[in-house]
Amino acid sequence: MLNEKATIYDIASDAGVSIATVSRVLRGETNVSAATREKVQRAIDRRNYRPSVIARGLTGKTTHSLGIILPKLLNPHYAMIFTGAQEEASARGFALSLFPRSSLDTDAYNPATMLAERRLDGVIVCVEYLPADHDHKVLAALEELKRFMPVVLIGCVPPWYDFPAICNNNAAMTKEIVSYLVSLGHERIALVGGIEGDTDPFRRDIGYMEGLREARLPFTDSYRVWGGGTPESGLAGLNGILNNLKPSFWPTAVIALNDLVAMGCYSAAVSHGLTLPRDLSVIGCDNMVAAPYLSPPLTTVDLHQRETGARAVKMLLGEESGRVDAPWDLIERGSCAACR
Amino acid sequence: MLNEKATIYDIASDAGVSIATVSRVLRGETNVSAATREKVQRAIDRRNYRPSVIARGLTGKTTHSLGIILPKLLNPHYAMIFTGAQEEASARGFALSLFPRSSLDTDAYNPATMLAERRLDGVIVCVEYLPADHDHKVLAALEELKRFMPVVLIGCVPPWYDFPAICNNNAAMTKEIVSYLVSLGHERIALVGGIEGDTDPFRRDIGYMEGLREARLPFTDSYRVWGGGTPESGLAGLNGILNNLKPSFWPTAVIALNDLVAMGCYSAAVSHGLTLPRDLSVIGCDNMVAAPYLSPPLTTVDLHQRETGARAVKMLLGEESGRVDAPWDLIERGSCAACR
C-alpha cells in the first residue's frame, strides 16, 4: 500500500537481486531458493507492485486481451453472450474489450484496424441473422481479421464459412418449435422476423417450412413476415398479418424471432382484442431475464448464451476447436396453449 | 493486404528511411517532406502495417485503453451506460474493457489487480444502490484504484465520496415521481425496491418521504418494501404488500426501483386480479427498450444512460471534471392513470 507505479527494477534493487530473479518469482518459476523468493515477495508486497501487462505483451506471445464484436448490447441475447465470455476471460486473467460492429466496415477506416493494432489474442464475432452480415464485404473483413488473430464466430453461420464457430441451427430449432405448436393442435402458425435470403441454410424460415411439411400443413405466404430483432419489428409484423386477414384466417400461433419481437407481438395481439394465450399462442427465443414476467409468461427457447460466450473464449484460447452447435431448450411457460 | 505483423523497421527499410521518420508520419508530424511522407505511406499500405498499441503504450503516457466495472450487463440500465461509453471511447481510438464487480473485492486476489497491471488510462465504476457498494471495503478498493488511474463513478454517489462522478439523485427524482402520482390523484403510493441504510442522502426512500410530506400524505410503513433490482424482487415486494393488507387498503400506485422491478409488479398485480392501470398505477425507472411494449406500456423515467456513459469517458479523458448530476425525464405512457 506504499507507492504507485514501481518497476521490476525497483523491486530488484529493494530485494537486492537481479531483475531476472524478480521475473522468476513473478512467473512462479521453481528454481528460486525459498529465501530469495521470500525477499522478493516482501519487496513486491511492500510497494504493492503489479507487473505491467503491457510490457509483458510486448515481449511477444500473448497480450492477454481478447475482443468481442456484437450488434448491440441492448439485446439481451448478446448481453448474455458477453457476460459469459467476460467471466471466462477474466477467470483466466484476460481482459475482454467490446468493439463496435463498425469495426468490420470496409468503408470506414481500414477494416479491423482497431483490433489489429491492439494485437489481441483473439476476437469473438457475433453475426446477426441478417444478410448484411453475410455480404461479401463483411466476410472479407473477417478473412482479413483472421490473418491477424484467431476469430471465433457465434450465430447462424453457414457451413461454408471457414471459421471456428458456435453455430445456432435456427432451422432445426424452428422445426422443433413448429412441431411443438402442432402438438398443441395449432394449424395456422405464423413466423415473425428474420430476413429473406438464400445465403444461409440454417435460417428459421427453412425449418419453419420443413416443420409445416412434416405436419402436412400448407404454407401460407401471409403468415410469414420478415423483420429485425426489435419489439417494433414484432409489433409491425404481427399487425401486418392481422390487418390483412379476416379474423377467421388469423393465425392461432406465432413464432417470434426472439423475445423482444415476441413482446411486440403481445402488443399487436392485445391491440386487436386478442387474449393470450387463449386466442393466440406466442413463442419467443432467447429466454431473457424478463421473459417469465410478461403476462402471460413467455414460452421461449433457452439458448444457453452464457455458456456459449464462455465456450467461445475457450475456443479462442485453443482449448476447443472446430465448429460446434449451440444447444437449445424449449422453456414452456404460459404463452402457448392448446388450440381451441 | 500483403502480410501480417510487420514492424516499424520493416516499413523503414522498405521505404529507405529511418524508423524515426516512419514514426513521424505515423503520428502525423508536419516536418516531413511530402515526397518522404508518400514513400512511407506507400510502404505502410503495401504491407498493411498497423503500429502496435502495445508498444506505444510501453513508451509511457497512455495505453489508449479504459475499463468499466458494473454489476451486471443483463440489467438494461448498465447495458445502456456501457454502450454509450463504448461508442465514445471507440470514437477516440480507445478500447473499453469490462471488468467484473469482483475486481473490487478486497478478499479475492489483490484489489484491482487486473486493472492496475493493465495500466489503464482510467476506469468507470458503476456503483449499485446497495450498501454493499458503500461499505468501507469497496470504498477502500476504490481509493486504492484511484492511486493507479483516474476513476469516475456513476450512480447514486454520496457527496462525501471524493471522486469525480455522474450522480443519480434518486431522492430528487423520486420526489418528483411522487408529486406526479399525487397530481393524478393518488394518495396511497407504494415504493418497491431499494435498500435500507443511512449511508446515502440520495436514496429513493428519502425523496419518497419528502414527496409524501409535501403532499401532506401519511407515511405508511407497509407501503415501503426493500429489495434489489430484479423482476423477482418486484414480484415478491408487491405480493407482500397486497397479501398483508385488506384490498381496501391496497395502494393505488407503486413506484418501482426500475423497469425490471416494475415488470415483477405487473405480475403481482395481475395475479391479484388487478387491472393496470385502472386498479393500480405503476411507474418504473430506466426506460429500457422493452418498456413501451409491456401492457400497459410502462410509464418510466429516462435516465439518458447512453449520454452518461459517453460523458464518463470524457471525464476520464480530462475533458470534463468534477461531480455532475445525471439528467432525468419522466416518460408518460400507459401504466399510470388518474386514481379512481
Place this chain on the structure above:
DNA sequence: GATTATCATGTAAGCGGTAACATTCATAAC
C-alpha cells in the same frame, strides 16, 4: 581431488515503438 552435473542467480539482447538529441544540407544573412 579433479571432473561434471545441477541449481541459483546474473547479464544482456530484444520486443516495437517514442522522443530527445545529433547530423546534414540547402538557403538566408552578413
Place this chain on the structure above:
DNA sequence: GTTATGAATGTTACCGCTTACATGATAATC
C-alpha cells in the same frame, strides 16, 4: 565567401518486461 538558421532526417537511449545464455557455487561421480 563564410556563417547563422532551420527544415528534414538519422541515431540512440529508453519504456518494463521475458528469455537465452553466461557465471558461480555446490553437490554428485568415479
